Amino acid sequence: MKIQSLLRFLITAAVVVIAVLLGHALWKHYLYSPWTRDGRVRAEVVRVAPDVSGLVTRVAVIDNQLVHKGDVLFVVDQSRFSNALSQAEANLAASEASARAAGASISSALAAASARRAEYEMRQQQAQRRQQMGDLIAKEDRNDAVSTANSALATWQQAKAGGNQAGAAREQAQSAVEQAQVALDLARLNLQRTEVRAPVDGYVTNLDVRVGDYAAAGGARLALIDSHSYYIYGYFEETKLPQLRVGDPVDVRLMAGGVHLKGTISGIAHGITDSDNPTGSDLLADVNPTFSWVRLAQRVPVRIAIDTGKLPADTLIAAGMTATIQVQPRPPVHANTGARAVMGR
Template sequence: MMVCTPRLLVLTGLAVLAACSGQTDDSQDNDAAVERIALPVQVLEAGPGSIAQVVEAQARLRSTRHQELVILAPGIIRELHVMDGQVVEAGDPLLEMDPLPDDMDAVAEAENALRRAQRHLQRLEALQERISGAVAQSDIDQANDGVEDAQLQLTRAQRDRSNRQLVAPFHGVIEGVEVTIGQRLDRGTLFARIQDVASFTIHAKIPETVLPRLRTGLPVDVHPVGAEIAQGTIISLPAAVDRERGTGTLIVRVDEPGGDWRPGSFAVLRIHTERIEGDVVLPRGAVLQQRNRSYVWVVVADPEDPDHHYVDRRWLRLGRGDEDSVVIEDGLQAGDLVVRDGTSGLREQVPVRLHEQTYQPPPAEEKEEDETTSGRGGRPSS
């Protein structure tokens, strides 16, 4: 019996070791099984935020000023520098004309006529100075009138010559060009129209129920279809409300529009009326509904094994918000991990694993400092 005892002890020890080894293997298998059945989810951290209250409207862009470009002197088109829809800068040439055949020498003829009138007046004045009463005062007055008329004719001829080149009065877009090179244009003919593109106004119809939330000076995001977004300001509120349609017209002005804006383009307006602040703000997509009650799934670490996580349902009381975000008044705290994607198949206490968590790199200054003080592997560089 005494001889067998050591064997029994050895066997017992081996059995105990085998049992311990079996427990370790079982634990590892259980962990692996949990990992296999844990559902992957994407989470976001609940925290404070603000929600901009926005009123949307639609309207067309209007230029703040326009001008008709009228021919000021008759002529024949020699050069045409613009076409319909072209954008020009102030001072850009639009049209150049040659004078009509009868007006080819108008300036030279006016200069000669002025010289003749001046010489005639000088002769009369010299004669009157030599012989008092030799020239009637009415003749001298008539000669003075002749000089003034000749000067006016010369001024007009010179103006006509300069007016045969038409330039843009301001930065704008040209519309209504319907002429061709070689065409004769008479004085007063409408050549084209120009609309300013340096600033715009928008006259938008707004529902009567929204008007109390608006005031002059509020910022407005203006997004013309297919063009750059720019910011404007409400400059006028409706003076009256259309009772049949239940709307009023407000006016928005944009002084720094996009370079591709054009009068008449259709635009969407987003008017920022106020901002809602909240200690916890979530995207609407993370909030689920069950029997008209709102809830979210919150990821909780297993207290016995922090490496494992499960989900817990949290019922919510919602506050104000917009179509994208909402303030959570009760049911969540800042810092809670809320399931954003992967909610399908979740229920209470279901194990989950966090999937595709976003890594936030340190600021550039800290990173540069770390690289200068450390070598590879995080050890101080020598």
């Protein structure tokens, strides 16, 4: 009887010890093992808005459709912008004609100035010759020759001023041509922007535009999910962060069908909001005077890049899906090990 009692005691003790060890292992695994069921699939979302305002005349896509970069999503009424383009082309033609006329005017002004200069030089030489002849010519004739030369000089200077004025008019006309060209380029760009195109490859989401709607410039009318930007955010308890490093491989299991994905940690958040310490109205810390005896570990976001090369065929991934994440920590690299390796060389 004593042997049986001892045997039963030993069996009971062994079961209790195994249960305690197993419970301790499970507790450590739950608290410190680098895994979480709180994973979320995310993607970059482009909010598509028209660059010009007007009535929508055509919608070329449907909700949840896959589009490629450059595909037309919807079209804004082009009539007004076509008229503006025609007006800009006419303004440019008129400015170019004015510039040509200004060029002809300056050519005429320069020719006139050249003729006035030649006449002045001739009158100046005549006056000098008559002054050199002295009393052989009447003093009145000499004075008339000087006056004629001075008048020719004034006429030449006036012609030069007219040439300068014509040059300024030509520069102004050239500036008007450049302004008209800029206006034409803008009108052409506005006409092109009436066709709202996809900036990236992706899926149309939340299509909120219909034919006849008024689309205002800058107002987002649909969301486009970039099909090449899917990643996963895992929210790990702070007790597990010491085992996580950028570059660690990750196994991901989506809740949708249990699809397995491979990934790599690409970043770990360095801050989260402290809800227990908000800023008061006077910009001082508003410290909560109460303390909860049950402290839950904070969850810190960890970004995981998906290995699209190992993505199973026909896998549907949507932003917002949930997933279970298991990190495979790499062995740490110690600084003294690297130093010994350098010394060994």
